[in-house]
Amino acid sequence: MTGILATNITSPIGLTTAANFEAVRRGEVSQKNLAGFRGLPVNICAGCFTEEQRAALRVPGFSWLESLEIRSVQEALSHCDVDPASPRTLFVLSTTLGNVDELSASPETDGDFRNYGESARKVARHLGIVTEPVIVCNACVSGVTAQLLADRLIASGRYDHAIVCGADSLSPFIVAVFTSFQSLSPTVCRPFDIERLGLNLGEAASTVILGKSSGAGTWRILDGSLDNDSYHVSAPDPTGDGVRRVIEKVVAGRDVSDLATVCVHGTGTMFNDEMESKAIAAAGLSGVPVSSYKAYFGHTMGACGLLETVLALYALDQGVILPAGGYEEIGVSGRIDISPAERPTGKRTLLKIVSGFGGCNGAAVYGKEIPGQARNDGEGQPRYDRDWQVVRRLRIRSGKGEMDGKDLVVELDGQEVAVEGEGQEMLTALYKARLGDNPRYFKMDPFSRLTYLGVGLLLKDIKVEPTKVGILLFNGTGSILADRKHLATFTGDAGFYPSPAVCINTLPNVVVGEIAARYRVKGETTFLILPERNEAMMAEITASTMAVQGPFTMVTGWVDCPEPDVFEADLQVITTK
Amino acid sequence: MEELINNLKLQIIDALNLEGMTPEDIGNDDPLFGEGLGLDSIDALELIVILDKFYGIKLANASEGKEVFKSVATIADYVAKHRTK
Structure with missing residues (x-):
């Protein structure tokens, strides 16, 4: 303990x-x-x-x-x-x-x-x-x-x-x-x-x-x-x-x-x-x-x-x-x-x-400490077994350099998804074609749009008791685009008119709340930032999170949008075996 | 009044990012919250910013705005009476 x-x-x-x-x-x-x-x-x-x-x-x-x-x-x-x-x-x-x-x-x-x-x-x-x-x-x-x-x-x-x-x-x-x-x-x-x-x-x-x-x-x-x-x-x-x-x-x-x-x-x-x-x-x-x-x-x-x-x-x-x-x-x-x-x-x-x-x-x-009631943690041994499986996977990648000869990749469960346009336009087109369920999408900053779309595509067909579903996201640059946009509403010659709709997305976890409200996610939702994408650390945290939930389904992975048309979402749905 | 109503609609569409909407899509007396346009509490705060930024009207809080923000017509009415710019 x-x-x-x-x-x-x-x-x-x-x-x-x-x-x-x-x-x-x-x-x-x-x-x-x-x-x-x-x-x-x-x-x-x-x-x-x-x-x-x-x-x-x-x-x-x-x-x-x-x-x-x-x-x-x-x-x-x-x-x-x-x-x-x-x-x-x-x-x-x-x-x-x-x-x-x-x-x-x-x-x-x-x-x-x-x-x-x-x-x-x-x-x-x-x-x-x-x-x-x-x-x-x-x-x-x-x-x-x-x-x-x-x-x-x-x-x-x-x-x-x-x-x-x-x-x-x-x-x-x-x-x-x-x-x-x-x-x-x-x-x-x-x-x-x-x-x-x-x-x-x-x-x-x-x-x-x-x-x-x-x-x-x-x-x-x-x-x-x-x-x-x-x-x-x-x-x-x-x-x-x-x-x-x-x-x-x-x-x-x-x-x-x-x-x-x-x-x-x-x-x-x-x-x-x-x-x-x-x-x-x-x-x-x-x-x-x-x-x-x-x-x-x-x-x-x-x-x-x-x-x-x-x-x-x-x-x-x-x-x-x-x-x-x-x-x-x-x-x-x-x-x-x-x-x-x-x-x-x-x-x-x-x-x-x-x-x-x-x-x-x-x-x-x-x-x-109450004697005799301490948890047995084991000594130096990972307490958590990997007892879940990946049931869905989504990859969206834009402006990050070519991979397999392509700069833009949208893949759902290993199948390439046909998309129109590039960058943010492509995200919005995909949102309209596949989700189209939330007018707030259009009020979001580029990072939140990417996250809403990515997690939404994975969650929309998952039917699980809401308290048994969670979200664990990792990211590198936080909400930097929304942060800059917010600053522009009250610095320089802008006067002082901070916009609530912009402000709300300066907390990068807020989009997770938007998703949770729309897709009835009532389990643990956590947003973490790492200096860089680190698969080993993400795996450790994912394992330790799943281990304390009991039967659980979770959307987890990396989602990052440092520039409007430079972004990556690599997400999966995992569920307890 | 017609011009004010049209400007308000444009400002609302722009500030609230009402994708794909034009002033013609918003009826003067359509309810803005709940059914109608489906705006929520954050949008209400955004409307307060519009009144301040474009018309120099400072509403103290969202509950004060409840009556004012019923429809574009009620906003226009309030703005016409209280605008300072």
């Missing part, structure tokens, strides 16, 4: 886990009122570091985001004797937007921009890590997805340790995204409160070092579950059904009265908090005290799934449940146990839940 060997939180109110705990206890908050944030015509309230803090933390030669990642990982490593340079140490980075603050609307003016994979690799090498990094880019669920991914790969026997870091920074880019969604609170957010007005953005990094070797008294990841609510790309299923299912899966067989706290996502938006309260109540956890932290840090995106888990576990070690920040009067319909006051606890089990754009939800349960 995987244990948490060391942790860090690097936030505006503290540079260690302990310092953050103390700061929260003193009532400190990361949020500040920022009038005209970096030249934008908006006034926001957001968690951010001061100029002095930024200068002190900046690592020469690295972006601000990379500096946060490095500081957080180094501080965590100082608390344990894990060797980052071991070939059996994995690096997982959880980030929703990566270095987007360095990106510009055109490749000519990018300066030092490093995309997800290049950036993660540079950070890894600086830290002495020799293995290839995996980047989890699964919107707000990323921090929990990253921990579960690492847990599975350690359990598989491939790695002994994993350094799991979550980080996102505050940028005009993300401020423009959330301004266009009209989901920002003008004051410090008030999750679950009757007067809540929305969320605050925040910036932070948080790290957990995971490993098998750990003594008694170490927090363990006891179980985890991910799913999709199959409802809408940006709005959560108002019934909370997706969250309820992941909670029920991880608390099954446990006495819920042992749960010290449920550490919630609690963003402070009307929709999230209402949905989450319903899920908690429906799962029978109305009596479990809630830990709600967004009022102290803002929504730290790729970091929050780690940061909030780390803080809640530390608080349990101190025997307390921290006050629910910003909360005074209940403003949600699901019955939950939430308090503005600190409460004592002697219990030692934590439930973390998260939800994010793209319809994804996650839950993980942590506990202190």
Whole structure:
């Protein structure tokens, strides 16, 4: 069973886990009122570091985001004797937007921009890590997805340790995204409160070092579950059904009265908090005290799934449940146990839940070791047998150079598909001929169109119980085309008119949510970025994902679109034998 | 008013990427959400951007827009009364 060997939180109110705990206890908050944030015509309230803090933390030669990642990982490593340079140490980075603050609307003016994979690799090498990094880019669920991914790969026997870091920074880019969604609170957010007005953005990094070797008294990841609510790309299923299912899966067989706290996502938006309260109540956890932290840090995106888990576990070690920040009067319909006051606890089990754009939800349960109940992982042996088969396969390739004498290839189940046109035109023609089922297709960026078409072609005839179908995609360049298009709506002479339809596709996993909603996919949906296509690593992750699902069907593979007419999708449907 | 309605239709078709549609395809009183054009919550936010960008109208939130965004005719009516550019 995987244990948490060391942790860090690097936030505006503290540079260690302990310092953050103390700061929260003193009532400190990361949020500040920022009038005209970096030249934008908006006034926001957001968690951010001061100029002095930024200068002190900046690592020469690295972006601000990379500096946060490095500081957080180094501080965590100082608390344990894990060797980052071991070939059996994995690096997982959880980030929703990566270095987007360095990106510009055109490749000519990018300066030092490093995309997800290049950036993660540079950070890894600086830290002495020799293995290839995996980047989890699964919107707000990323921090929990990253921990579960690492847990599975350690359990598989491939790695002994994993350094799991979550980080996102505050940028005009993300401020423009959330301004266009009209989901920002003008004051410090008030999750679950009757007067809540929305969320605050925040910036932070948080790290957990995971490993098998750990003594008694170490927090363990006891179980985890991910799913999709199959409802809408940006709005959560108002019934909370997706969250309820992941909670029920991880608390099954446990006495819920042992749960010290449920550490919630609690963003402070009307929709999230209402949905989450319903899920908690429906799962029978109305009596479990809630830990709600967004009022102290803002929504730290790729970091929050780690940061909030780390803080809640530390608080349990101190025997307390921290006050629910910003909360005074209940403003949600699901019955939950939430308090503005600190409460004592002697219990030692934590439930973390998260939800994010793209319809994804996650839950993980942590506990202190209970003798005699440890999982038998085997020693150094892969725990997972390859017990699935490939049932469908799709290949779309354009502008990547000739293969078998052709530059454009569309192959379904080994048969060449006749297509019209080239590049994006060809994709749209194929969409109209074969799918034609979703007007939103035309609102998508080139990468999302490719992904929707590719996965849709494979899923449309598959008839399986929705909770037994999932999606696991690997990619190299994220949503770079949508990112540049978004930047063009508020930089230069463009004024400030960020488009919600463009913004939504700056999270590359959002198209997976679109697919999940259209094709009723309610199982685990995960979007990962690798520095380059790496079949061995993709196979390891695919195996470890299939192994924890039970009978399962999954669309998996590589899908990448660095330029509108340069793209590749190499996807397959696999199913348990 | 006719010109305003036609411009609105063009702006909506362009901003919402309504593939293959022309202003003639959208009736002035057709419902935009639900049945009708089948727009959703993200499209509603996009309509708010159109009002701001082309007509200088700032709608505070999508729920305020609910009445305004019933049809192209209701939008045109609102724009005619509140436009600042």
